[in-house]
Amino acid sequence: MPDPLPKVLVTGATGYIGRRLAELLAAGPDWSVRLLVRNRLKVQASLAGQVEVVEGSTFHPEGLAAALAGVACAFYLIHSMGGSEDYRRLDRESAENFRRACIDAGVRRIVYLGGLGVREGASTHLLSRLETGEILAAEPERIETVWLRAGVIIGSGSASFEIIRNLTQKLPMMITPRWVRSRTQPIGIDDVLSYLVASITVPCQGGLVVDIGSEQLNFQEMMQQAAEVMGLKRILLPVPLLSPRLSSYWLIFFTPVPYRIASALVEGLKCETILQNDNAARLYPEVQPVPFKMAVTKAMAELENNQVLSRWCDSSGGEACDIKDFDNPAGAVLRDTRIVPYSRGELQQDVFRAACSVGGPNGWFRYNLLWRLRGLLDKLVGGYGLNRGRRLDRDLRVGDALDFWKVVDLREGKRLLLYAQMKLPGQAWLEFDVQPDCLVQTAHFLPRGLLGRLYWYAILPLHHFVFSDLARTVVRSARKE
Numbered sequence: 269m270p271d272p273l274p275k276v277l278v279t280g281a282t283g284y285i286g287r288r289l290a291e292l293l294a295a296g297p298d299w300s301v302r303l304l305v306r307n308r309l310k311v312q313a314s315l316a317g318q319v320e321v322v323e324g325s326t327f328h329p330e331g332l333a334a335a336l337a338g339v340a341c342a343f344y345l346i347h348s349m350g351g352s353e354d355y356r357r358l359d360r361e362s363a364e365n366f367r368r369a370c371i372d373a374g375v376r377r378i379v380y381l382g383g384l385g386v387r388e389g390a391s392t393h394l395l396s397r398l399e400t401g402e403i404l405a406a407e408p409e410r411i412e413t414v415w416l417r418a419g420v421i422i423g424s425g426s427a428s429f430e431i432i433r434n435l436t437q438k439l440p441m442m443i444t445p446r447w448v449r450s451r452t453q454p455i456g457i458d459d460v461l462s463y464l465v466a467s468i469t470v471p472c473q474g475g476l477v478v479d480i481g482s483e484q485l486n487f488q489e490m491m492q493q494a495a496e497v498m499g500l501k502r503i504l505l506p507v508p509l510l511s512p513r514l515s516s517y518w519l520i521f522f523t524p525v526p527y528r529i530a531s532a533l534v535e536g537l538k539c540e541t542i543l544q545n546d547n548a549a550r551l552y553p554e555v556q557p558v559p560f561k562m563a564v565t566k567a568m569a570e571l572e573n574n575q576v577l578s579r580w581c582d583s584s585g586g587e588a589c590d591i592k593d594f595d596n597p598a599g600a601v602l603r604d605t606r607i608v609p610y611s612r613g614e615l616q617q618d619v620f621r622a623a624c625s626v627g628g629p630n631g632w633f634r635y636n637l638l639w640r641l642r643g644l645l646d647k648l649v650g651g652y653g654l655n656r657g658r659r660l661d662r663d664l665r666v667g668d669a670l671d672f673w674k675v676v677d678l679r680e681g682k683r684l685l686l687y688a689q690m691k692l693p694g695q696a697w698l699e700f701d702v703q704p705d706c707l708v709q710t711a712h713f714l715p716r717g718l719l720g721r722l723y724w725y726a727i728l729p730l731h732h733f734v735f736s737d738l739a740r741t742v743v744r745s746a747r748k749e
């Protein structure tokens with residue numbers, strides 16, 4: 269029997285915006301929802317049975333036909349920024365493939381969310397977002413395109429919010445370079461989602477560009493207002509000098525984001541980014557963007573109540589899925605295994621839960637200081653360090669960032685596998701294999717050349733303390749539960 273509801277396709281459904289949009293559309297009565305993802309294991313469990321999931325990539329056009337069959341409206345929430353230096357080319361290729369596949373499949377409309385701003389003085393990141401919009405909208409006579417353009421998005425887990433929150437909470441006094449005084453128009457994530465949903469049906473003849481944002485503010489004002497929401501007093505001292513590059517380094521030390529995201533934000537804010545059209549107010553009168561302070565209040569509440577649905581680090585935005593092929597450490601040649609026994613069947617579930625609660629604010633137990641030092645070293649060489657923390661206090665899902673690890677396999681009650689995203693001369697995994705009568709915890713390492721081996725043997729004495737403590741404490745804390 270044909271599905272009576274019009275079908276929408278959400279691409280980028282494992283990313284920051286896409287996860288939230290998929291959840292919202294699936295909860296409503298109006299649409300039948302299909303997701304295009306590169307790895308179905310990353311789709312949140314809450315969507316099971318509510319949406320159709322198709323695996324594919326815009327770089328493999330042959331698979332796009334199946335994802336787009338019968339679709340009335342397709343959301344394009346994809347970018348390749350994390351992958352390579354060449355991301356502009358990849359973004360163009362991806363958009364071309366997608367538009368062609370949509371036309372071939374008879375899709376009526378593409379809805380795209382890109383960046384706010386104009387070409388003049390645009391950062392490479394923004395240029396790429398503008399080019400993507402132009403490519404998607406290139407054949408208005410064959411397919412409609414609603415192109416939403418947003419600047420700073422404020423929501424729990426968004427990169428901009430995490431930067432503002434971390435700077436505000438960590439630094440009582442801050443020197444502020446010139447770029448923090450460029451005007452922009454931030455917008456709350458809920459309003460972005462409202463615009464996206466309304467874009468399925470908004471009247472559009474061929475193509476529509478809709479700039480979205482709330483009140484005009486500069487980054488300094490955003491930090492001051494965020495401090496007020498958090499009940500903090502902050503002193504901001506303007507300085508004429510502090511190059512965007514230095515600012516980006518400054519951001520990576522005090523916030524969780526890596527250099528690529530910090531510099532994209534700084535470069536993006538060097539020039540004014542304000543709305544260039546009033547289409548949002550004219551065509552979406554039902555959406556009234558909330559002021560910045562209210563968006564911050566909502567984001568803070570979600571953090572405090574453990575309700576963060578997606579984060580900036582859910583996806584790398586790279587050419588391939590960030591957990592692709594990393595879920596099997598069998599090729600590793602060096603291992604450190606710790607086995608902690610317990611009575612058969614007694615603790616299995618609790619040990620699994622305890623293993624899933626390590627990291628982030630819960631820390632890494634007795635040798636937390638050593639883990640922190642490792643995190644700092646990682647930051648110093650351009651890695652994530654420990655600052656990404658964890659999304660929720662207890663729960664994990666495949667694709668979650670956990671300090672400098674990424675969850676690449678999670679089998680309820682049985683196995684948690686973490687892949688190291690720290691800067692290393694090789695590849696590393698940390699596996700918790702929860703057996704009925706013991707915990708088998710293994711650090712796997714696949715060294716890169718001689719340096720990799722030297723690294724492994726140099727830190728072996730530390731492993732002795734750190735990993736045996738970790739395995740024992742996981743079982744001990746399960747006993748206490």
Ligand SMILES: NC(=O)c1ccc[n+]([C@@H]2O[C@H](COP(=O)([O-])OP(=O)(O)OC[C@H]3O[C@@H](n4cnc5c(N)ncnc54)[C@H](OP(=O)(O)O)[C@@H]3O)[C@@H](O)[C@H]2O)c1
Nearest residue numbers: 280281282283284285306325326345346381421583585589
């Ligand atoms: N987040 C913001 O603050 C913000 C602000 C303004 C505008 N925007 C715009 O919103 C859109 C979505 O951004 P986001 O922050 O949600 O991105 P994101 O978190 O990095 O997610 C990107 C998504 O795209 C998927 N993807 C990447 N390349 C793909 C490909 N070739 N084929 C299929 N899927 C692919 C990723 O899948 P994997 O999980 O497999 O990697 C992931 O689901 C972008 O156009 C961005 O410019 C975002």
